[in-house]
Amino acid sequence: MADGRTGHGESLLYLTDEQLRQGIEAMFFAYRGFTADPDRILSDMAYGRAHHRAVHFINRAPGTTVNNLLNILGVTKQSLNRVLRTLIEDGLVESHVGKVDKRERHLYLTETGAALEQKLSDAQRARMRAAFRDAGPEAVAGFRTVLEAMMDSELRGAYTRLKESGT
Amino acid sequence: MADGRTGHGESLLYLTDEQLRQGIEAMFFAYRGFTADPDRILSDMAYGRAHHRAVHFINRAPGTTVNNLLNILGVTKQSLNRVLRTLIEDGLVESHVGKVDKRERHLYLTETGAALEQKLSDAQRARMRAAFRDAGPEAVAGFRTVLEAMMDSELRGAYTRLKESGT
């Protein structure tokens, strides 16, 4: 079995501890690349990765409520609130009291906010596009399959809902 | 072109902005899952993700120097030093002055440190294994191809060197 094959003819080389470790390290190094470009842009302003995430998902689902965003981002409301407060103060995000349920705040990007979101996601998409182009369509399909399998089930739900809303 | 195909017969659907955005969100949610299990274990102790990373790479390359680790982890030496200090104080890591160059410190896991590393990587590997199993070998190959293409070039070098040392 030193060749990584089982007795029943199907290759399980991709399940050896060595392969798993390589997958773990690939994930670690790739995530650094994944966030590097937006981080560079953000460090010039008074913003960080947390602001990027908020702006991304508000752009993605305009009118979303704070609670909704909380569930997607997986942080505490205190933590998110600090970020939202600065974004609202700086005029990148608008918060509107809900019409049917007045407790809720619905979040929207302003023009300035949308411009920042565009700038950040352009940088991130450029890298993703290059990686996808180099890797080819089958690799991309595999990439997405593995990532989906790696998510926690509640997050997979959130991801799928976003994915399907984006047609 | 609304069907995502180009005129020259090759599908470029995987390069549409929508597909790229889905890739970005998949990466975001999957990374959360990727770190969730070790984070849970670590939160019970006085350690965090930074300790996990240090312990992982010391285990991976025993006797590595601080500078070496610095390059792999991509943080400042001051930041790494704090983490290493607590790990050394707690008897998880040993630091030996270099024999040929006395400025260098060579890092090793103690038995206790190796036990923690094992516990953390078991948890992380279990999730990776499940994802790999569900996705199948071709998807896994694609996953790794895309991740490698997404790394910064210097990091890809570090990753490849680690990968090749691990036979």
Place this chain on the structure above:
DNA sequence: TTGGAATGTCAACAAGACTGACATAAAATG
């Protein structure tokens, strides 16, 4: 031999996560 480069340590600070406690307003429920 001396001055610069490499390596590592200590101290202080900032971002961004956390918990806990509390306030307000609105909705839902008895």
Place this chain on the structure above:
DNA sequence: CATTTTATGTCAGTCTTGTTGACATTCCAA
């Protein structure tokens, strides 16, 4: 209608992990 629950926001304090600045030690090359 009174009470409870829900959604949101805020204040205060802590923790992890990143940062810069200052400094000590060691090595090496001019």
